[in-house]
Amino acid sequence: MTVTHDQLANAIRALAMDAVEAANSGHPGMPMGMADVATVLFTRYLRFDPKAPDWADRDRFVLSAGHGSMLIYALLNLTGHQRPTMDDIRRFRQLHSPCAGHPENFELPGVETTTGPLGQGLATAVGMAMAERHLNAVYGDRLVDHRTWVIAGDGCLMEGINHEAVGLAGHLGLGRLIVLWDDNRITIDGATDLSTSEDVAARYRASGWHVAACDGHDPADIARAIEDAMADPRPSLVACRTVIGKGAPSKQGTSATHGSPLGASEVAGAKAALGWTAAPFEIPADIAAAWAEAGMRGAAARADWEARLAESGEAAGFYARMAGQVGDDWLKPHVAGLLASPQKIATRKASEIALEAINAALPQTIGGSADLTGSNNTRTKALKPFTRDDYAGRYVYYGIREFGMAAAMNGMALHGGVIPYGGTFLVFSDYCRPAIRLSALQRTRVVYVMTHDSIGLGEDGPTHQPVEHLMSLRLIPGLDVYRPCDAVETAECWALALSRADRPALIALSRQNLPQLRSDGDENRCARGAYRLRAAAAPRRVVLIATGSEVEIAAAVAERLEAEGIGADVVSMPCWELFAEQPAEYRADILPADALKVSIEAGSTLGWQIHTGQDGLSIGIDSFGASAPAGDLFTHFGLTPDHIVPRVRAALSQ
């Protein structure tokens, strides 16, 4: 007796209900509603091999509606992935289970990206599709030729980032991106018409997408719509008309199935209605076998691909590139050049000069900016634009889409084979903050190039002047925040950002020119996070700690203090995270207990007390900025030697 589509789909529904009941928390409605669509996709179209979930040319599948995590856990288990085991699923949402409340890429191979914060999965998938087209342009159809699939809900479509992602994908003509929209007309608060009247299909068409529709519970109609989408050269939205919680006798079609266990009697009723008689967490052998067979569909394609790769003679290079290792051979000659002819330049300019060397040395970088190319200095001379007509290009004009850019960069990094960097003003890190957080949580190597990093940008005023941003970014776990003080440090920070492959980096850069303070380049001193740039001449009583553009000020303060016989070290601290990783003895040597510690940074002082102590001085800005020439602002906010020296003197005499 052959296993029917309904039986395959009901296996997903049963596991979703069982796991949510066992955890007594979770979201059964979405997996039950989309079980039919997912079954058609995974048994007939998705290109994957459970024996090799890291196969480079696999299709990427993104569950943007991440609360429906039981859908992907069920699919991975049923198709024969090593994890999650059924025991993992039994421990859904328990400590140390890989089956977390929302899918986490670092827990399970086969989970391509961490989803849950709405809208970002789809926007991340756009980046995956960009990386695929780029690598296709580099390596050809033989080696790179796969699709990116997304399951998204109404939340993903209503979020602002959807506009940015859809606009970018449409503009770039990413025809191998297919979004399956769970069109169930239900949100948490109730029917979608409580809060939206949008003609979604018309909006997607307005952005250059193809739109198909299907009955999301009719496998033949689903297949027809998917094939329609695959045949169209544009990115596709497939509106899958579904019933949330499909099968739950009294709750289906309502928000009651969204985010709570159905309860024992509703589950019993659902299983009766679905004809599902197996015990909880058990899959009848014939159904399990049919799912396992579907999971073996891709093995031959993978073998063929591996043969092609072996024949191509490019295997070593391809694997190395996908593995993401990078060297920093470019650094020493670059720094030697800087030391040979020191210049007073903005660190954003220094970043551009470093990028000239980096982009020449590392063909895997893909740069870009959210419409501030000339201000962020992110495009180097040799980079051609990445366009629908030339995916080999390595520079993306993201448009005025900071959040979309950041999410796309996450997708590129997760896809592998490319290292994305992108720019905006530091103050607009707020616009991409939710994606920066996901960079850190997902451990993706994304480099955020954030220029105009303080009141030093001058006249544009408080809406454009970051104040709290540096410290608030340092608070994000797993994010390296760099703020170099000159061209040498800028190059060193870039080398570190590229070398730390399992975490994102944010480099804060000045608009204004800064002198070159470093006169040595034998070692990457930024690698210690903080280091003594100038040692006290007179007996040391003060340690001045500064970052970025304020290191110049600290050096001037030290000079004045020394002239008064007060010994003062100058410590440059370009990266707090790296400093925290140093041995305690090193840290105690740099920030000795017996000296007055004074921090100088043109931003929030809250947080600096961890280095200065309560008895130290934290000099910075704890209000919004103002519109004026930069020099006037540094004076106005007391960030000049004239203001700082008396404060240090007073603190010493207390």
Next chain:
Amino acid sequence: MTVTHDQLANAIRALAMDAVEAANSGHPGMPMGMADVATVLFTRYLRFDPKAPDWADRDRFVLSAGHGSMLIYALLNLTGHQRPTMDDIRRFRQLHSPCAGHPENFELPGVETTTGPLGQGLATAVGMAMAERHLNAVYGDRLVDHRTWVIAGDGCLMEGINHEAVGLAGHLGLGRLIVLWDDNRITIDGATDLSTSEDVAARYRASGWHVAACDGHDPADIARAIEDAMADPRPSLVACRTVIGKGAPSKQGTSATHGSPLGASEVAGAKAALGWTAAPFEIPADIAAAWAEAGMRGAAARADWEARLAESGEAAGFYARMAGQVGDDWLKPHVAGLLASPQKIATRKASEIALEAINAALPQTIGGSADLTGSNNTRTKALKPFTRDDYAGRYVYYGIREFGMAAAMNGMALHGGVIPYGGTFLVFSDYCRPAIRLSALQRTRVVYVMTHDSIGLGEDGPTHQPVEHLMSLRLIPGLDVYRPCDAVETAECWALALSRADRPALIALSRQNLPQLRSDGDENRCARGAYRLRAAAAPRRVVLIATGSEVEIAAAVAERLEAEGIGADVVSMPCWELFAEQPAEYRADILPADALKVSIEAGSTLGWQIHTGQDGLSIGIDSFGASAPAGDLFTHFGLTPDHIVPRVRAALSQ
């Protein structure tokens, strides 16, 4: 000789060029490109009276493309507002000039909102239009009947928030909102087709908008399109086809005019081409007179309105409501009720109970949630939904639009007459962070109700668990962050949030149940920001400082320490900002120098050193959370008395 339209518009162009040249920085392209549209709007349609820029029934005008600030400065000056004076304009972008780089509502009456961060002006205007319709429903056409106008650029339309704002406005049918789009096909990076292929008109229509178009340099065509927009019952987008930098002989139509001075020779060429012969910053008398006359158009309408208000008998109530004063008579009886029957409830539930009292006492509140009504507990029983069919409703179903909600709330607060509050999960404060920053910069009374405020939310896992959020929000200047520990503190924090009219508040609330720790209610103890909840019995050696759900843990730790003879105060610190405002003696009494200070908060420890010192202990979470039941997580992350007591003991013995 009559003054022509071109002469009026060229006065704007000349002032924009002159001011940018004098400042040697700024954005001439937009004011020059939109001068014709703005001239038609301000001389014929905008309802305003320069003698009373705070007239409640004036039209609201929002320059969403805030970089074009010289447009509004020129308009305010030319139409006869007291400020800016021509001297103010001469000092464009200089310290203490009200003519900042981007328009600031707190500097100039007539600047309705602070713009510059792209996309937010338009989204803020949606909130203004909502407030207008609500007050119209309350007071009738006689007293409230005005429009909201927006000038927006491509950046405003490309940002994600535009999707949320447009979707909300279309759904709510805000027909008195008219957006004039500066359709110049140029962004900073170059032509718009570098980064977008969108059919903007089709997208707006898909969201329920009316769309008109005009030649943005033909005054008759502009007027026709505006009248078309005014006649349509839907919100309107008017695509004004313009040339950026119109008049600049060699640079017009290019991004070179966007953000830099044109230079002396280009300015000379432009003035010659425009036939403008006056000296810099001088307006010929006939043109000045014609502008001044246009500025007097609204005086009669204002006089009529004032007469109607006087006749209505509602003047006192109306003015009081617009002035925004609120009492807290509801607080004492409410707290008395809590003290009479203490309950163990989540603070989100305590917030709902407080809101029942608040919404009954204060008819000006308008609540809402970004699709988490049942989780944020923001809708009280008597609140009807605010819909296109019933603008008298006081509850907004914002949909899955956190950023759009926050910006709309800013607009409502800026409009006046209403006090908005809205909810989402604390972790998604990141999604609205750019608008929260603008709440603080603009000094608007917006109350953010942020629930699920720690790992205490449990199984949803790290994507939904805030860690760095509390501290990163405390970093925003001018924002009050509250984290109450029980139902009494929740009510007190609500009273404070509502009473501090010139700043936003964010209330962080637990998902999980918490015991009622307070047994007194005579005074609002949260008003001190931090206070001694329990005094040490044994000689005091430790001060435990905690917030929110961790105050319960601190109390348990204190009990254990006291049992060992170690005296320990328990300090609840629901609001850092208020504590910082207290006299030094009070702060020193609460956090005495001679005791070990230990902070306990289920979030980032960085920042707590300002209270604990380097020798103190900061107990919290400096990594991402995990998916598990809440109790397991508190154990896993060491936030239990079992983990904390030994750490305190060890610190004391050092």
